[in-house]
Amino acid sequence: MQRRLRRRGRQRRGRRRGRRQPQQHQRPTQQQQEEQQQQQQQQQQPQQQQQEQQQQQQKLLSPDTLCWLLVSAVVVLVVIVVVVVVVVVFVVVVAVVDVVVIVVVVVVVVVVVVVVVVVLVCCCCSCCCSCCCCCCCLCCEFVVVDVIVVVVVVRVVVLVVVVVVVAVLLVVVLVLVVAILVFVVAVVVVVVVLVVVVVGYLCCRCCCSCCCRRRRCRRCCCCCCCCCLLVVFVVVVVVCVVVGVVVDV
Secondary structure, three states, rough: OHHHHHHHHHHHHHHHHHHHHHHHOOOOOHHHHHHHHHHHHHHHHHHHHHHHHHHHHHHHHHHHHHHHHHHHHHHHHHHHHHHHHOOOOOOOHHHHHHHHHHHHHHHHHHHHHHHHHHHHHHHHHHHOOOOOHHHHHHHHHHHHHHHHHHHHHHHHHHHHHHHHHHHHHHHHHHHHHHHHHHHHHHHHHHHHHHHEEEEEEEEHHHHHHHHHHHHHHHHOOOOOOOOHHHHHHHHHHHHHHHHHHHOOO
């Protein structure tokens, strides 16, 4: 009897072990776990990249970035226009002054030469027509050369003075324009901030008072935030457009 009982016990143990063995084979090994983790990471990487790309696109298309892009574009355009206007004004002023000086110099030279030649010729012809011809010609040449030298020097001095004066005036005008633009932009920014704060406070106060009295805070919270954001966005866009127009003007 004891032998039979032992045999039955061994058979039962063997059966149990045979049942447990496939369960042990079904357990994942460390290599399988590592492979599964790598596969999961590989599957998650494209999703993370897509999410990052979407976030970057949202940042690029956000109202703040659009407003800054608009303001920077307006500033660049204003700087380009100011530089072009300054260069054109400077060139035009210098050219006009140069032309005026040239005309004046030519007129003065012609008048002086005519007067000197007429006077000298008359004097020489009346005094001694045969002897002093060479002296007369030499005197006329010296006088004409002296006049031309003086006129050229005057022209150069006048041009230098005009260039310096025009440059100083342009620098002063640019400084005044920049100061006025900075003051206008500062005033506009302060006004915009005050308007946004006041409008947002009034909107939130009205919405919260109405919704809290009716016990609909949870429902109206999203609506209130959306309305405030919409108002702020509209105000910012309008201010950017106004500042651009003012700067252009």
